[in-house]
Each structure stands twice: as C-alpha cells, then as structure tokens.
Amino acid sequence: MNMTTADMTNSPYKTIWNLSWPQILMMLFHLMIGLVDVWVASKLGREIQASMGMISQSLFFFLVIAMATANGSVAAISQSIGAGMMLRAKRYVGLCFIIGAILGLIIFTIGFPYRNGILTILQVPEEMRYVMEYFIEVFLYLVPIYYMLIITNAVFRAQKKVMLPLYSMIIVTVTNTIGDLGLGMGMWGFPDLGYKGLAWATFGSITMGAIFNVIVLIKSGDLRRKCIAPLRWMKSAFPYLFKVAWPSGLMQLVWHSGYMVLYSITASLPENNVIALAGMTAGIRIESILFLPAFAFNMTASIIIGHYLGDGKADEAKKFGYRILFLAIGFLSITALLLWQVIYPVTSIIAPEQVVLDEAVNYLYYNMLAIPFTLTSMIMAGALNGAGATLYNLFIFAITVWGCRLPLAYFLGHEVLHSATGIWMAMLISQGVQASIIFYTFSCRNWQKFSMIKKNNKRTSNE
Structure with a gap:
C-alpha cells in the first residue's frame, strides 16, 4: 500500500479498513494456531x-x-516514511533486523543453561516435568x-505492507x-512423535514464516548491504528505538503480571473459587475472539x-485516532x-458444565459491557505507540491495573x-477509569513531542 498521507486524508475510512482487514485475518489465523495446538494436545492427554x-x-x-522492539520499529520506520526520509527508513529496517537477531541470541544464551531452573520456579508438577523439559528446550532454540518473525512483521506493518x-x-x-x-498424531504417514511432534511443529512453522519474511526483505532491497547503515549512524539512531521500546516492554510485563495476580485473587475467593477460575478461563477464550479485531x-x-507525525501533520494524526x-x-x-444472542450455546462448547457455564457468561456480561472502554484503551494505546509516546502507556496501565483494578477486585x-461477581465488576470499573485517563491523554496532552520527526519534511544530516 503506497498511499501518501494526502491520499489517506482523502479516503480516511477506506484507508483504515484497507489497513485493518488483513490484520484482522492475521489475528484469526493466530487464533487458529492456538486452537489446533490445544485440540491436538487434548487428544494426547491432560498432562x-x-x-x-x-x-x-x-x-x-x-x-x-x-514485542517491545517491534513497537519501536513501527514508530521509527513509519515516521521516517511519513517524512519522506526513505534512506532513514531503510536503515532503520536493517538496524531493527540486526537488533532482533542479537537480542534473540542473547535471550537464548541466557535462558538455555537455566531452563530446568525456570521449570522449578514455575512449580511444574512432577507428572508434567518430562513434557515441559522437552518443550522448553525446543522453544528456547526457537527464540x-x-x-x-515478530520484528520483520512489524517492519512490514510500518511500511503499510499489511x-x-x-x-x-x-x-x-x-x-x-x-x-x-x-x-x-501420526496422520498422513508422518512419524507419530506425540508431544515431541507438537514442539517441532511449532518450531517448523515459525521458522517457515521467518524465512518467508527474510526472503521478501532481501528481494525488496531492504536487507541489501548498502541499506545497512554505518556504525556511527546506528549509534545515533538506536537511542530513539530504545526510548520507545523499554516502556513498551515494561508495560507488557505490568499488564501480564496484573492478569496473573487477578487469577490469584480469583483462585483465593472464599467460596466457589474453582468454578470462578474455570468460568474466567472459559470467558477469556470467548472474549479473545472479540478482541482479535481490536488488536x-x-x-x-x-x-x-x-x-x-512523520509528515508533520499532528492534527490530522489526532483526527485519525478518533476515526479509528x-x-x-x-x-x-x-x-x-x-x-x-447466542452466548450460552457458544460458551457451552468450551464450558459444558452448567455452573461453569453460568460463571463464564457472568464474566462475559461485565466484560462485554466494558467493550467501549477496552477499545478506547487499546486504540489510544496503539496511537501513542505510533507516536513513540509509550511512556504514557506505561504509566496509565501501571496506575490503573495495580492502583485500581487489583485492589478493587480484592475488595469487591x-x-x-x-x-467472583465483585472481581468482574472491578474489571469493568477499572476499564472505565483507564479509558478515561488515556482518552484525556490523547485529547489534551502533548504526546506529539515524542515523535522523532519534529517538523514537516525536516531532514537531518544523518538520514
């Protein structure tokens, strides 16, 4: 998609839809991967x-x-392209690729020797230990x-090649x-490797996707030698990537750990805690279908x-945020x-037990009421990511999750x-608070100052 910002302004909703529908399908395929993994694993045993x-x-x-580096990539590359700095954009593609390769190898090098210790920290039950030892070894090779795969996909999105x-x-x-x-499962004449087959299926599929991406980047000229910037340029360009990436990564840890604590609060309820936990698990799976388009x-x-922002059109950027x-x-x-209208029959597919089904629907009632709030948080957070203003996202999500949602969930x-109804109510209330704060931030704060490009078509000597 080679539309300029002027073209996008002339057809705003067409632009939004043309960029969104391939990504909606992409998220649906991502969901299918998880469903197939879980279904085949269920056939092989509960462990x-x-x-x-x-x-x-x-x-x-x-x-x-x-994922944090990917957010930095989208901000830096999209702003560079918007400013017409195509050489800078290509250099950022090369820099992001190199950073991804180095970081992946570092994580593997650190994690592999301590893989069994990680399982001990996770308190993996003894009957699952042999499976988890094999899984974590193969998955660390995959890191x-x-x-x-993650960073090259982000590069394509930043270039609007969705x-x-x-x-x-x-x-x-x-x-x-x-x-x-x-x-x-040994179908079609393949060797029946059982759980080991699941691990290698994941390894092979991610590898195939990454190979495809790298081939496309090479053929497009984005990974040719002349597009790899000198070391001096990389040193001057890296700080912006880091400034965007570290709050993004920390925010994801804050959000994910918050959900883990929410699980603990639910699991420690004085009554019907197991039912509540099962209902929450089932409800989240149904809810995730709704939020694939949101992502x-x-x-x-x-x-x-x-x-x-790269093109220096901050007002139009804000208008597009509201339109999206x-x-x-x-x-x-x-x-x-x-x-x-069909919530009970749909949810009963993964929650056939009546008491669990009722609790799952109860969970979905409050969280579907929160959809306008949840979407406001997600869309505005995406807009701030594009501006490089990930520091705002970190503070907002940290305050509302740890300062509002979790204490309120325990109290109610x-x-x-x-x-569990008190916990679901706390989720609804906290989403409302979070949406209000982030909407105010997007509407009234100067998040444009985090942009790498300060003025329309401004060029610098280190392009």
Whole structure:
C-alpha cells in the first residue's frame, strides 16, 4: 500500500479498513494456531494439554523484548516514511533486523543453561516435568527465529505492507496444523512423535514464516548491504528505538503480571473459587475472539499516526485516532450484541458444565459491557505507540491495573460480595477509569513531542 498521507486524508475510512482487514485475518489465523495446538494436545492427554498451555504463557516472557522492539520499529520506520526520509527508513529496517537477531541470541544464551531452573520456579508438577523439559528446550532454540518473525512483521506493518504479515501467518498456520496433526498424531504417514511432534511443529512453522519474511526483505532491497547503515549512524539512531521500546516492554510485563495476580485473587475467593477460575478461563477464550479485531485496529492506529507525525501533520494524526476509535467501537459493539444472542450455546462448547457455564457468561456480561472502554484503551494505546509516546502507556496501565483494578477486585470480591461477581465488576470499573485517563491523554496532552520527526519534511544530516 503506497498511499501518501494526502491520499489517506482523502479516503480516511477506506484507508483504515484497507489497513485493518488483513490484520484482522492475521489475528484469526493466530487464533487458529492456538486452537489446533490445544485440540491436538487434548487428544494426547491432560498432562500434554496442561504443558502446552503453560509453555505458551511462559513463552510470553521470552518474547516481551521482541514485542517491545517491534513497537519501536513501527514508530521509527513509519515516521521516517511519513517524512519522506526513505534512506532513514531503510536503515532503520536493517538496524531493527540486526537488533532482533542479537537480542534473540542473547535471550537464548541466557535462558538455555537455566531452563530446568525456570521449570522449578514455575512449580511444574512432577507428572508434567518430562513434557515441559522437552518443550522448553525446543522453544528456547526457537527464540532467535521467533524474534525475527515478530520484528520483520512489524517492519512490514510500518511500511503499510499489511498483506505480507498475513501471508506469513497463513504459512505459519498451515505448517503448524500439518505438523500438529502429522507429527503429533501420526496422520498422513508422518512419524507419530506425540508431544515431541507438537514442539517441532511449532518450531517448523515459525521458522517457515521467518524465512518467508527474510526472503521478501532481501528481494525488496531492504536487507541489501548498502541499506545497512554505518556504525556511527546506528549509534545515533538506536537511542530513539530504545526510548520507545523499554516502556513498551515494561508495560507488557505490568499488564501480564496484573492478569496473573487477578487469577490469584480469583483462585483465593472464599467460596466457589474453582468454578470462578474455570468460568474466567472459559470467558477469556470467548472474549479473545472479540478482541482479535481490536488488536488489528490497535496496530492500524500505530501505523497511521506514525506516518502522519512523520509528515508533520499532528492534527490530522489526532483526527485519525478518533476515526479509528469510533469505527472500532461501532464494529465490535454490533459484533458483541450479535454474539450475546447466542452466548450460552457458544460458551457451552468450551464450558459444558452448567455452573461453569453460568460463571463464564457472568464474566462475559461485565466484560462485554466494558467493550467501549477496552477499545478506547487499546486504540489510544496503539496511537501513542505510533507516536513513540509509550511512556504514557506505561504509566496509565501501571496506575490503573495495580492502583485500581487489583485492589478493587480484592475488595469487591473478597470483602464486599464474597464472589467472583465483585472481581468482574472491578474489571469493568477499572476499564472505565483507564479509558478515561488515556482518552484525556490523547485529547489534551502533548504526546506529539515524542515523535522523532519534529517538523514537516525536516531532514537531518544523518538520514
């Protein structure tokens, strides 16, 4: 997609949709990967299924630096392209690629010798230990390759080439599905490797996606030798990436750890804690389907805001932030309303027990009411990411999660209502507070100052 900011301004909603729908499909394929993994693992035994869920959660901590670097990549590259500084954009592509490779190798080098200690910290049950030991070894081998996949997909998004991450995710999904069914269950003449097959299916699929991305970058000229900047340029360019990335990575840790504490608060309820935990787990899975499009709109906001700030059009960037928000709220509110009409039969697919089903629907009631608030937080956070203003996101999410959501969840759940309903109410209230703060920040604060490009078409000697 080679539209200029002027072209985007002339067709704003067409631009938003053209950037969003491939990313919505990409997120759906990402969901399919997880569903196939869980389904095949369930056929192999409860220990395998539990291990697959635990290793997926653990992998997040290994990849958080890659996701933070990806946010820095989108901000730096999109702003450079918006300013017409194509050489700078290409140099940032090369720099991000090199950083991703180095960081992936560092994480592997640090993590691999301590992999069994990590399992001890996670308190992996003895009956799952042999599976987790194999999973974590293979997945650590995969970390440097996974870094390449995440960062190269971010590079494509920053260039508005949103079809390429979709193609990459299709490759990953198809390869993973064939590997899961073939190597995991011995179908189509493949060797039946059981849980080991699941691990290698993930390894192979991520590797295929990363190879595709690297080949595309080489063919497009973005990874040719002449596009790799001199060391002096890298030293001057790296600080901006770091300034954007570190708050982004820390924010993800704050958010993820907050959810872990929320699980603990739910698990320690004085009554019906197991039912509440099961209902929450089932509810989150249904809720995640709704928020796949929300993540796509979040990434679209980052791309567009970065391009407009690079072109020196801060007012138009803000207008697009509002347009994306209102479009996302309208689209997902209608989707949620339609889903609510069949919420019991849909949720019963993963929560067949009646008491768990009732609690899952109770969870979804409060969290679907929070959709306008949740979307406001996600879209505005995406816009601030594109501007490089990740420090705002870190402070807002840290304050509202740890200062509002978790204390309120404990107070309402344990002290007032003595039930999970109090926790779900706290989630709704905290989302409202969070949305209000981040909307005020986007509307009234000078987040544009975090942009790398300060003036329209400003060029510097170190382009």
